[in-house]
Amino acid sequence: MRYITPRKAATGMGSARSGTQHHWAMTVSACALVLLTPAFLLVVGSAIGLPREGVIAYFGRPYPGIVTALFVIVGMVHFMKGTRIMIDDYIYNTERKVAIIASVIFGWAVISAAVFALAKMAFITIAI
Amino acid sequence: MADVNRGNRPLSPHLQVYKLPIAAVTSILTRITGHALxxxxxxxxxxxxxxxxxxEAFACADWVVRSWIGFIVLTGAAWALWYHTLAGIRHLFYDAGIGLEIDEARKSSWAIIIGSVVLTLISLILFFIG
Incomplete structure (x- = not known):
């Protein structure tokens, strides 16, 4: 016997039983990116044109490093969830699964590359 | 049945021959800019x-970033980022049930197009004088 009411079982759930989490995650990351976008553009605009040592020292500082890391991480998670919607709209069957897997692998590869570079810059700057 | 008019009926709009309203253009551009970014x-x-x-690796990447190819890609990305940001903010308002009337959507569409171009120009000016 189920003690849960039919209404309780249905609230917030779609046919996939995962409800509105995807939409909510997009809303949260979108709000974060509205704040991060101007900060990131100013940071990157200041860095382009610097020599290599200048770029490393610049992103080794807390504010540019943290803003850039946050923008790439939140941006690529938002990107992966966004591509998922496009894939669900336009691609079917096995191709859909392959595309979703490729999108997630690509997204985390970009995040790892950026975080590695920024972490190394921070450590180099500490060594200096 | 034999005298059915087959040649003069209104046809249902088809995407390839249908002039998209501005709200539809700005809607699909949201997805395109998001992925192009x-x-x-x-x-x-x-x-x-x-x-x-x-x-050596930095000299190569820095040359590309500061070349005219890099300028086109990054200016395009700045516009796409501003466009996607403004269109995303509109989506947050849509989710709250605001701005869903056709006339309001038409106005917000033009606001997104003009706003994204203006913000891109401001970004470029700040980049070159900053």
Whole structure:
């Protein structure tokens, strides 16, 4: 016997039983990116044109490093969830699964590359 | 049945021959700019990784970033980023049930188009004088 009411079982759930989490995650990351976008553009605009040592020292500082890391991480998670919607709209069957897997692998590869570079810059700057 | 008029009936609109309303154009551009933005992110992440890889790797990536190719890609990415940001803010309002009337959607569409171009120009000016 189920003690849960039919209404309780249905609230917030779609046919996939995962409800509105995807939409909510997009809303949260979108709000974060509205704040991060101007900060990131100013940071990157200041860095382009610097020599290599200048770029490393610049992103080794807390504010540019943290803003850039946050923008790439939140941006690529938002990107992966966004591509998922496009894939669900336009691609079917096995191709859909392959595309979703490729999108997630690509997204985390970009995040790892950026975080590695920024972490190394921070450590180099500490060594200096 | 025999005298059915087959040649003069209104046809249902088809995407390839249908003039999209401005709200539909700005809607699909949201998706296109969001996905195209990955080109700008890839270029910048390559540039960051090259900076910690070595002087030759950085010289190569920095040359591309500061060349006319890099200028076109990054200016395009800046516009796509501003466009996607403004269109995303409109989506947050849509989710709250605001601005869903046709006339309001038409106005917000033009606000997004003009706003994204203005913000891109401001970004370029700040970049070159800053």
């Amino acid at each position: 990955v080109a700008g992110v890839l270029l910048l992440v390559w540039w960051l990784v090259a900076a910690v890889s070595g002087p």
